[in-house]
Amino acid sequence: MGADETIGYPHLKNTTIQSSDIRYEYYPKGVELISIGVFQKHFVNPIEESLIAASGLSYTKSWQNGKYADIYGIESEYRKGLGFVPSSIGFLFLNSNLSLSRSEVVLPDSVYVHNAVLNAQTGFPNTVDSDNNKRARPLQGQSNVVFNTSLNFKSQKGYDLNLAYNSFSKRLVRISNEVAGHFWERPFHSLNFVANKSYNKNLKISFRVNNLLKQKVEIAHFYQNKYYTTQEYDPGRSFSVSIQFNN
Numbered sequence: 001m002g003a004d005e006t007i008g009y010p011h012l013k014n015t016t017i018q019s020s021d022i023r024y025e026y027y028p029k030g031v032e033l034i035s036i037g038v039f040q041k042h043f044v045n046p047i048e049e050s051l052i053a054a055s056g057l058s059y060t061k062s063w064q065n066g067k068y069a070d071i072y073g074i075e076s077e078y079r080k081g082l083g084f085v086p087s088s089i090g091f092l093f094l095n096s097n098l099s100l101s102r103s104e105v106v107l108p109d110s111v112y113v114h115n116a117v118l119n120a121q122t123g124f125p126n127t128v129d130s131d132n133n134k135r136a137r138p139l140q141g142q143s144n145v146v147f148n149t150s151l152n153f154k155s156q157k158g159y160d161l162n163l164a165y166n167s168f169s170k171r172l173v174r175i176s177n178e179v180a181g182h183f184w185e186r187p188f189h190s191l192n193f194v195a196n197k198s199y200n201k202n203l204k205i206s207f208r209v210n211n212l213l214k215q216k217v218e219i220a221h222f223y224q225n226k227y228y229t230t231q232e233y234d235p236g237r238s239f240s241v242s243i244q245f246n247n
Helices: none
Strands: 016-026 033-044 047-052 060-065 068-081 090-106 110-115 120-125 145-155 159-168 171-176 183-185 188-199 203-210 217-223 226-233 238-245
Touching: none
Parallel strands: 047 171
Antiparallel strands: 016 033, 033 068, 047 060, 068 090, 090 145, 110 120, 145 159, 159 188, 171 183, 183 217, 188 203, 203 238, 217 226
């Protein structure tokens, strides 16, 4: 799938977004927080990446406008100080955020590939999502479940330590047109660690480790209620050190 031909589409329309949310927040003490809210977003002309079967053996990747899309969901946040660490040593906090949402994008009747040489466009019928007589599906890149949590420790001696876990449910990454089934990124679990040390407010040294769990990225084709892996790669575990100096 990585060798697909990519063609721009000059007739894209700008996307407009209207959003609203209602949130309740409670602060038990200090920086502690408990909140819950509901939200909605409405997109007109959402832009998405499409994978079009231009011939029996090759695919063309381009970008198209949907008619409109909607996202509805609830979101909660919890921030709590863990008091078993004496304040004379430092402060330990737990932060977490959970988002549950549902999205739907309504599609046009056709998708188009632009030919720059002829300055013309060729239309292909949007047939994939018509099995249920409904030209709609989840919005590209949108996960129904997103969860983040972290432990953060700030010491009285200038150390700042953070251990963060992030996860999301499957999300649509490639939209196929004339091939049954779309391509999804499977759930990914990320665990990262960051340590900072400040010296005299002018110098800060940072150390970071990404992907402690050594998770792999997996792209799968969903067809007839089964997932078939089409791409899998290991982003690896990375280490970095940085030095920041301010005059």
